[in-house]
Amino acid sequence: MKEYQVVIIGGGPGGYETAIRLAQYGITCAVVESQRLGGVCLNCGCIPTKALVKSAELYREMKEADQYGLPVVDAPVDYAQVLERKDKIVEQLVGGIEFLFKKRSIEVIKARATAVTPLGDKWKVSLDSGEEISGDRVILATGSVPKSLPNITIDEVDVLSSTGILAMDKLPKSLAVIGGGVIGCEFASIMNSFGVEVHIIEFLPRIVALEDDEMCRRLAPALKKQGIKVNTKVGLQTIKKTDAGLELGLSNDSTLVVEKVLMAVGRAPNLDIEFPAVAPELDKGAVVIDDQMRTSLKGIFAIGDVTGKLALAHTASKQGLMVAEIIRDEFEGKESHMEPLNYANIPRCTFTSPELASVGLSEAEAKEKYGEIIVGKFPFSASGKAMAMGDTNGFVKTIARADDQTLLGMHILGPNAAELIGQGAILVSLGAKADAVEDIVFAHPTLSESLKESIEDIRKMSIHKI
Numbered sequence: 341m342k343e344y345q346v347v348i349i350g351g352g353p354g355g356y357e358t359a360i361r362l363a364q365y366g367i368t369c370a371v372v373e374s375q376r377l378g379g380v381c382l383n384c385g386c387i388p389t390k391a392l393v394k395s396a397e398l399y400r401e402m403k404e405a406d407q408y409g410l411p412v413v414d415a416p417v418d419y420a421q422v423l424e425r426k427d428k429i430v431e432q433l434v435g436g437i438e439f440l441f442k443k444r445s446i447e448v449i450k451a452r453a454t455a456v457t458p459l460g461d462k463w464k465v466s467l468d469s470g471e472e473i474s475g476d477r478v479i480l481a482t483g484s485v486p487k488s489l490p491n492i493t494i495d496e497v498d499v500l501s502s503t504g505i506l507a508m509d510k511l512p513k514s515l516a517v518i519g520g521g522v523i524g525c526e527f528a529s530i531m532n533s534f535g536v537e538v539h540i541i542e543f544l545p546r547i548v549a550l551e552d553d554e555m556c557r558r559l560a561p562a563l564k565k566q567g568i569k570v571n572t573k574v575g576l577q578t579i580k581k582t583d584a585g586l587e588l589g590l591s592n593d594s595t596l597v598v599e600k601v602l603m604a605v606g607r608a609p610n611l612d613i614e615f616p617a618v619a620p621e622l623d624k625g626a627v628v629i630d631d632q633m634r635t636s637l638k639g640i641f642a643i644g645d646v647t648g649k650l651a652l653a654h655t656a657s658k659q660g661l662m663v664a665e666i667i668r669d670e671f672e673g674k675e676s677h678m679e680p681l682n683y684a685n686i687p688r689c690t691f692t693s694p695e696l697a698s699v700g701l702s703e704a705e706a707k708e709k710y711g712e713i714i715v716g717k718f719p720f721s722a723s724g725k726a727m728a729m730g731d732t733n734g735f736v737k738t739i740a741r742a743d744d745q746t747l748l749g750m751h752i753l754g755p756n757a758a759e760l761i762g763q764g765a766i767l768v769s770l771g772a773k774a775d776a777v778e779d780i781v782f783a784h785p786t787l788s789e790s791l792k793e794s795i796e797d798i799r800k801m802s803i804h805k806i
């Protein structure tokens with residue numbers, strides 16, 4: 341049986357980054373991965389969707405080119421070319437990780453881990469190839485899978501998952517997106533920009549419900565203005581295939597006929613591994629971890645979507661890098677003094693048009709935790725750079741404690757929100773105070789100035805806002 345210091349099950353952003361960090365520490369590890377490295381994020385998630393976002397945005401802008409004093413281009417989309425570009429980007433990135441692994445002599449075992457069992461003070465990992473390997477430590481980084489609804493089968497032909505819609509080789513005439521969460525809203529935006537008739541069907545009273553209430557309330561009309569039909573407080577009950585298309589039975593007793601359906605009602609932790617002797621504690625299918633990512637089994641850690649924490653690629657990566665450090669300290673006989681990860685300060689980005697991004701606490705959460713708070717806002721309609729870009733929809737909202745003006749959260753709806761939130765993440769994570777930020781010079785003309793003005797607005801000192 342081949343022995344490793346660490347066996348990582350799953351080669352997504354959590355698993356692969358952890359493997360590289362362990363290699364940097366001189367620790368031997370193997371990554372067990374049945375598909376290609378990069379996981380959902382690189383192969384059928386973050387990266388391919390962002391490639392589509394770019395093509396979709398550009399296509400929409402080409403049709404609106406007259407607003408920039410340019411000729412309008414209104415030719416049909418060559419979707420095969422769009423897909424080819426997306427696939428090339430994925431190929432290049434996955435190839436890049438394979439190259440990094442090779443250079444660092446990290447072993448990838450192309451198999452599925454089927455069982456984990458104790459082996460003295462180590463763990464044995466059985467593979468579907470029949471092979472068995474062992475590790476002093478095991479990291480579960482097995483991600484998540486798309487959920488469906490009772491009575492609805494995702495067949496990836498008519499009813500698609502987020503994976504299936506990326507593989508769809510031609511654009512449908514119409515699409516119903518079930519679930520107005522992050523995945524639903526991103527695909528709704530993409531497909532709408534490509535000219536598909538899009539209906540969002542969301543069970544809750546608002547879309548992207550985990551975000552700050554005001555931001556969600558501002559995103560919905562922006563999507564509607566572009567032609568997306570946003571239906572809230574309505575659930576999907578049935579899908580019937582008819583000659584006219586797929587007939588959806590909705591909870592408000594209405595029906596809707598569309599060509600395709602995208603199921604985007606959330607993702608479930610993926611732990612298709614047996615633990616015949618002793619199993620880790622689970623909570624609603626997610627592996628329970630402590631603040632050091634330890635499971636209930638000594639020597640087994642878990643990171644990423646399988647833990648049921650904030651399900652983002654960068655959460656998984658951060659958890660993994662922390663685990664690598666903890667394991668290194670353990671091997672060196674040192675006690676680890678790792679600060680627990682503050683999940684609230686992990687930035688969250690929704691790549692709709694306009695983009696929505698946030699970090700830290702929402703207004704409601706901040707009020708609940710601190711009682712009195714101050715909110716500063718600045719609209720992109722008052723930003724010279726946003727005007728020059730022709731993209732003034734949205735605003736920045738910054739939340740601070742009332743007593744000492746410590747920044748608690750930042751929320752951005754508008755152009756480049758996902759890039760801009762990085763600055764908010766730095767400020768909020770460092771516990772910056774509003775008056776201290778005012779001493780920092782932000783370049784002109786940039787969208788970043790709007791962040792600064794929203795922080796100045798906390799003290800009612802924004803220059804370009806009355």
Ligand code: NAD
Nearest residue numbers: 519521522523524541542543575576604605606607651689
């Ligand atoms: P989600 O939980 O964000 O949204 C699912 C939505 O479906 C919810 O709003 C829910 O109310 C709704 N819903 C559930 N049942 C329904 C029904 N019967 N009818 C209508 N609506 C129903 O899940 P998601 O959008 O599938 O995303 C899954 C995970 O992937 C999330 O954690 C998300 O953050 C992550 N993700 C992140 C990004 C990003 O960072 N840009 C992109 C994609 C996915």
